[in-house]
Amino acid sequence: MFNYEQYCTRMNKKQDVPKPLPWDNPRFKNWVAMMRAEKAVGRALSRALAPLDLKIAQLDAMINLYRHPGQSQHDLARRLLVGRSNITMLLPQLETQGLLRREGDRKDKRVMRLYLTDEGEKKLMQALEVYTALIDRVLNQSTPEQCDMMGDMMRRITEMLKED
């Protein structure tokens, strides 16, 4: 349990009453650092993907579609942690570029099965090259073991918030 009073870094000048700032809380402080890094990399990736005419959201979707071909829009939405309407708006962009194929499920007329086209896979490979190059660059001072440890932390978090 987090103890609110425990992490006080500044004093109120007027009354010397502690101003609680959780900046000494290692979990909080480092989480904030992570948010910043994620944002910075996101901006860099965004620019790096521009020549391929791809947005990050589109790339995320394509990565998922490659790993789980034939999944429904509902499945994809859950994996990407977005709403279904988001997927509805996202897919036409990929479809008109010929990167994606949608087939109505035969048994269940409500669901659409999603597949990358060959062209989609080719584009994905180009994008992954850009993506991995960027990640390798920014993480090249960190060992694979450190990355694994960080990834384990993150997977535990995702698992813990799974129910929501």
Place this chain on the structure above:
Amino acid sequence: MFNYEQYCTRMNKKQDVPKPLPWDNPRFKNWVAMMRAEKAVGRALSRALAPLDLKIAQLDAMINLYRHPGQSQHDLARRLLVGRSNITMLLPQLETQGLLRREGDRKDKRVMRLYLTDEGEKKLMQALEVYTALIDRVLNQSTPEQCDMMGDMMRRITEMLKED
């Protein structure tokens, strides 16, 4: 330098030509895990802040304003890694709630100096309690040392992308 052919996890059934998937690249794989965790926590935080009538972007701004009182909108934009127009649109929300005070700089008539009001600081403390409670919960299986190590990785990344 990233070696494209090094990370191949799946074979193409038709031709047995390796399909390059960087899933075995520890840096890439764990980065993706981080993106997911960050999104999951973001959604949880968003809901947790709703009773306080605060958005995450607003909280981020308030945290920065608390740590760097009197900074300009330009400074705030750079710290938050967003454009200046974003700040222009964000601040009125805080100002009309009485959480923020803007003063024109005396020497430079272009810049606005930003300060949290007392009410703003009070609201911030409430929000931080919610925030730290969530972070402590999702990271409570990770030791402070692990969190510090992760934070160091992240600060190196942010530093590396500073120039952009």
Place this chain on the structure above:
DNA sequence: ACAATATTGTTCATAGTTGAACATTTTTTT
């Protein structure tokens, strides 16, 4: 079989984000 409930994907209104163009003011150059 029939009604009630749940699921899937779409639509729509609202709100958030972005970058370019702009007005104002300051700094630098000539």
Place this chain on the structure above:
DNA sequence: AAAAAAATGTTCAACTATGAACAATATTGT
């Protein structure tokens, strides 16, 4: 001092994200 360049904050148009309401289809309970 005058002109050119840069910095700061605003406006605007385009794009993206979100959740609620909805239509169509499936599943469950009686």
